[in-house]
Amino acid sequence: MINFNFFVLPFTLGLIYVFLAVGKSWYRWIAALPAIDKVKLTNGLKHPGKIAAALREIFLESLIHRKMWKQNPLLGYMHMSFALGWFLLIILGNIESRYYSGTHLNAPYYPIFLKFFIHDKLVLFFEVYSVPFLFRFFMDFLLIFILSGLVLAFLKRKQSKWFGMKKTTSHHFTDRVAITTLWLIFPMRLLAESYTAGYYGNGGGFMTQPLGNFLVSLTPLPSDFVAYTMWWCYSLVLGIFFVMLPYSRYMHIPTEILLIFFRHCGIQPKKWYSSFSETEVQSCSRCGVCLDDCPMIAAGIQDSQAVYFISGVRDRYVPEEISQKCLVCGRCQEVCPVGISTDSLRLIKRREITSGQASDFRYLTNGHSGKGDVVYFSGCMTHLTPTIILAMKGILTRAGIDFIHLDADGSVCCGRPLMIAGKDRQANELIEFNKTLIRQTQARMLVTSCPICYRVFREEYNLPIRIQHHSQFLLNLIKTGKIPLQGHFSKVAYHDPCDLGRGTKTYEAPRELIGKVADLVNVREEREKAHCCGGSLGMFEASNSQRNLMTKAALDILVENQPETIATSCPLCKKTLGRHASMAVKDIAELVYEAIPRE
Amino acid sequence: MDPQVIIIGAGIAGLTAAGALAEKGHHVLILEKEAQPGGHVAQWDRLFPSRRPGSEVLDHIRKIMDGRVEIKPGIRINGIIAHDQDFTVLTEEGTSYTGQALLIASGFRLFQAERKEEYGYGIYDNVITSAEVETVFKQGKKLLTSKGTLPQRVALIHCVGSRDEKVGNLYCSKVCCVTGVKQAIEIKEQLPQCEVFSFYMDMRMYDRHFEELYFEAQKQWGVQFIRGRLSECSEAPDQSLIIKTEDTLTGRPLRMIVDLVILLVGFVPEPETGKLVEMLGLSTGEDGFILPSDEHYNDNLTTVPGVFLAGAVKGPATISNTIADARAAALQIDSWLKTKP
Numbered sequence: 001m002i003n004f005n006f007f008v009l010p011f012t013l014g015l016i017y018v019f020l021a022v023g024k025s026w027y028r029w030i031a032a033l034p035a036i037d038k039v040k041l042t043n044g045l046k047h048p049g050k051i052a053a054a055l056r057e058i059f060l061e062s063l064i065h066r067k068m069w070k071q072n073p074l075l076g077y078m079h080m081s082f083a084l085g086w087f088l089l090i091i092l093g094n095i096e097s098r099y100y101s102g103t104h105l106n107a108p109y110y111p112i113f114l115k116f117f118i119h120d121k122l123v124l125f126f127e128v129y130s131v132p133f134l135f136r137f138f139m140d141f142l143l144i145f146i147l148s149g150l151v152l153a154f155l156k157r158k159q160s161k162w163f164g165m166k167k168t169t170s171h172h173f174t175d176r177v178a179i180t181t182l183w184l185i186f187p188m189r190l191l192a193e194s195y196t197a198g199y200y201g202n203g204g205g206f207m208t209q210p211l212g213n214f215l216v217s218l219t220p221l222p223s224d225f226v227a228y229t230m231w232w233c234y235s236l237v238l239g240i241f242f243v244m245l246p247y248s249r250y251m252h253i254p255t256e257i258l259l260i261f262f263r264h265c266g267i268q269p270k271k272w273y274s275s276f277s278e279t280e281v282q283s284c285s286r287c288g289v290c291l292d293d294c295p296m297i298a299a300g301i302q303d304s305q306a307v308y309f310i311s312g313v314r315d316r317y318v319p320e321e322i323s324q325k326c327l328v329c330g331r332c333q334e335v336c337p338v339g340i341s342t343d344s345l346r347l348i349k350r351r352e353i354t355s356g357q358a359s360d361f362r363y364l365t366n367g368h369s370g371k372g373d374v375v376y377f378s379g380c381m382t383h384l385t386p387t388i389i390l391a392m393k394g395i396l397t398r399a400g401i402d403f404i405h406l407d408a409d410g411s412v413c414c415g416r417p418l419m420i421a422g423k424d425r426q427a428n429e430l431i432e433f434n435k436t437l438i439r440q441t442q443a444r445m446l447v448t449s450c451p452i453c454y455r456v457f458r459e460e461y462n463l464p465i466r467i468q469h470h471s472q473f474l475l476n477l478i479k480t481g482k483i484p485l486q487g488h489f490s491k492v493a494y495h496d497p498c499d500l501g502r503g504t505k506t507y508e509a510p511r512e513l514i515g516k517v518a519d520l521v522n523v524r525e526e527r528e529k530a531h532c533c534g535g536s537l538g539m540f541e542a543s544n545s546q547r548n549l550m551t552k553a554a555l556d557i558l559v560e561n562q563p564e565t566i567a568t569s570c571p572l573c574k575k576t577l578g579r580h581a582s583m584a585v586k587d588i589a590e591l592v593y594e595a596i597p598r599e
Numbered sequence: 600m601d602p603q604v605i606i607i608g609a610g611i612a613g614l615t616a617a618g619a620l621a622e623k624g625h626h627v628l629i630l631e632k633e634a635q636p637g638g639h640v641a642q643w644d645r646l647f648p649s650r651r652p653g654s655e656v657l658d659h660i661r662k663i664m665d666g667r668v669e670i671k672p673g674i675r676i677n678g679i680i681a682h683d684q685d686f687t688v689l690t691e692e693g694t695s696y697t698g699q700a701l702l703i704a705s706g707f708r709l710f711q712a713e714r715k716e717e718y719g720y721g722i723y724d725n726v727i728t729s730a731e732v733e734t735v736f737k738q739g740k741k742l743l744t745s746k747g748t749l750p751q752r753v754a755l756i757h758c759v760g761s762r763d764e765k766v767g768n769l770y771c772s773k774v775c776c777v778t779g780v781k782q783a784i785e786i787k788e789q790l791p792q793c794e795v796f797s798f799y800m801d802m803r804m805y806d807r808h809f810e811e812l813y814f815e816a817q818k819q820w821g822v823q824f825i826r827g828r829l830s831e832c833s834e835a836p837d838q839s840l841i842i843k844t845e846d847t848l849t850g851r852p853l854r855m856i857v858d859l860v861i862l863l864v865g866f867v868p869e870p871e872t873g874k875l876v877e878m879l880g881l882s883t884g885e886d887g888f889i890l891p892s893d894e895h896y897n898d899n900l901t902t903v904p905g906v907f908l909a910g911a912v913k914g915p916a917t918i919s920n921t922i923a924d925a926r927a928a929a930l931q932i933d934s935w936l937k938t939k940p
Binding site: 363384385386387389390410545575579 | 833834
């Protein structure tokens with residue numbers, strides 16, 4: 001017996017379309033991978049461990065939505081009910097349809113519209129606990145599960161605060177069509193199944209049957225006609241949703257799966273827009289979790305957060321202003337449930353903008369450096385806060401370190417500020433210049449006071465020597481007893497600089513160091529959640545007053561537990577926070593230096 | 600007897616207005632937070648562009664008001680109550696003064712140069728401010744380095760705390776350019792062997808005789824003006840200073856070693872004035888200075904009837920501007936008292 005009715009056509013055609021469209025995209029992206037990444041992918045797919053890890057992540061993130069749960073349980077439940085609920089509905093629906101048809105070879109629409117074709121009657125007592133009953137029970141249960149998520153999704157549009165979100169994303173036309181049809185799918189299924197069950201007086205579960213009986217009793221029109229219309233509507237919204245999917249944010253559903261496989265095979269973001277970037281962009285669900293935690297919100301900037309920037313990249317049009325209006329502080333990357341490398345995408349766009357710009361570094365003469373065991377590079381920003389340099393030189397001298405202050409007469413920039421502006425070519429000129437100088441010192445270790453320099457030394461310099469930020473270096477000096485400590489500060493709050501914290505994951509060394517010379521007070525949002533001080537060199541589109549608002553927002557959190565001193569480990573943060581703080585703002589090197597007994 | 604007018608601030612604005620009001624027969628009381636009247640001018644040696652002593656101007660103003668105006672020094676105001684017809688000023692000492700009109704002439708404060716940490720003020724001994732240079736001259740001393748030697752090279756840095764978005768002050772302080780030119784000449788007069796460099800963004804020689812003074816500095820005294828904003832200052836082992844800037848006329852980075860750096864600090868709103876603003880419900884501009892009720896034709900009036908403004912509470916001003924403004928305020932107060940019901 002062939003079960004067919006014309007109403008299944010919209011769904012079936014939509015399904016074929018979405019499979020072809022997604023398949024074509026997957027093929028295109030994989031084909032466009034650089035050769036090295038293709039090798040990684042092929043090797044990874046031969047590796048059962050990697051596949052298992054990828055599948056595990058797909059289950060945890062794409063279905064359970066673990067990161068969303070961590071963000072806010074209500075938000076997690078909402079996303080899980082849709083994803084996991086729908087997934088289980090498909091699985092169980094397939095098993096159910098096999099049970100009824102006795103074959104594996106069912107048309108794809110058959111499980112979806114099963115209740116239109118099957119109306120078996122359960123009358124006898126023992127039948128109530130039969131397999132069909134269980135199917136009906138669980139299918140109704142899953143439908144309720146999804147519908148509960150739908151109610152939450154609707155509430156979220158009205159009361160986003162309940163979901164831990166102050167802001168929700170504003171969407172495009174295609175997204176609006178897709179979201180409307182998506183939201184209609186399950187109510188339509190509920191109505192179609194209920195009317196059918198009501199019309200036949202059987203075939204429904206614990207929810208659809210009583211609801212169907214009730215609806216039929218209310219409806220003046222012939223209930224078989226209403227039921228049939230509902231099946232058409234159900235099929236139509238499914239079909240439209242599938243056709244819109246590749247052009248809407250719901251493309252993130254199939255793309256994220258591919259992205260997870262890419263990552264588990266070791267494929268990483270490139271400096272240019274690769275097909276890995278494209279899968280990242282297409283994996284953004286525009287959930288808007290990145291909005292609330294963005295420090296720019298404090299300054300009233302609401303149009304250039306990661307979600308809007310990525311949306312622009314997807315639409316092949318990002319106004320220059322949007323690319324440039326970002327602190328590149330990495331906060332959104334930490335909260336993104338999909339783990340999209342938002343900063344590196346932003347820098348890729350900036351590189352495209354600035355690629356043609358000229359530079360002139362002819363004034364760089366070949367400098368000469370002396371020799372020393374440790375080379376200390378204070379960095380340009382530290383030159384603007386000379387107390388840090390004085391403290392570092394004082395400590396190094398006191399500890400009897402054979403050091404050379406490489407940029408005593410002022411630095412040649414480490415290159416990172418240019419890189420954040422997208423000027424990698426220009427940055428490389430400076431990097432080569434500095435590398436030569438560092439090599440000449442024959443030092444075994446490079447120590448810097450600036451997290452901006454520290455990050456670029458680690459990521460771009462490929463130096464054959466150890467590189468440390470001064471927080472790590474000073475901690476080691478104390479641990480090995482090289483410097484005596486006497487003084488003690490009370491109540492110090494530590495501010496994590498973006499480049500040191502989120503940039504290089506150096507969270508513990510500065511805290512341990514402060515612990516040696518002061519009482520560290522808790523800060524509500526610290527470590528990976530720390531706020532950018534607002535002084536970021538990565539921001540090109542904020543006015544001074546907007547920056548001030550960001551600084552004040554960061555300070556408000558730092559002073560919650562009434563510290564007497566604010567400590568940081570970045571000259572730029574120190575300078576920025578110092579402008580607005582009502583208490584002293586010091587670099588950790590200054591704290592250590594002040595704690596050393598005077599000779 | 601209660602005074603008719605209470606003036607807050609005994610700088611040149613307050614003193615001038617007091618003299619003018621006393622001449623019109625009003626009973627005036629001045630409240631001053633410092634121990635001595637005279638304000639900033641009392642600390643200044645010679646004035647631009649004429650280079651006459653500041654004390655001369657101050658003496659002239661005081662001569663008009665002396666004996667006719669009462670000055671209460673060392674006063675800290677902690678409240679002002681506005682009644683229908685008058686104002687009561689409460690002080691921290693517990694005393695109170697009531698008057699029919701209130702003139703706010705509490706002036707400005709010099710920008711705290713420590714806030715530009717990169718210039719090293721408060722860190723390096725040989726970085727000083729223009730105010731300290733005036734003190735040295737006023738005491739009749741020679742300008743020396745921290746070691747007590749004669750400086751061979753001096754750099755004057757313009758726009759410290761002014762026209763600087765990074766410290767939150769977008770405005771021009773108006774007097775520093777010409778003060779820099781004046782001090783450059785005075786240094787050359789005192790130390791002819793010393794090389795003097797001025798680092799500026801642009802020279803704002805807007806008033807009478809300013810441009811002539813600027814020419815004199817270049818032609819007669821050989822002061823070198825370099826267009827470029829100082830980026831940073833560091834100290835060499837011998838305590839001389841290494842300054843870095845960009846010569847924006849040649850487009851080249853520039854590095855120079857000098858013995859003394861003088862920071863030409865600008866005007867910022869006096870924090871104590873901020874309290875008065877709150878007590879009276881006045882408004883300030885984004886620069887923090889008080890806004891008059893109309894900046895063109897009512898610039899001595901505020902939005903509160905009976906409360907008047909004079910001098911640098913409204914923003915940076917020269918001495919001659921301030922004196923003229925204080926006289927205008929006195930006229931406004933006089934007519935207000937006469938028409939008062």
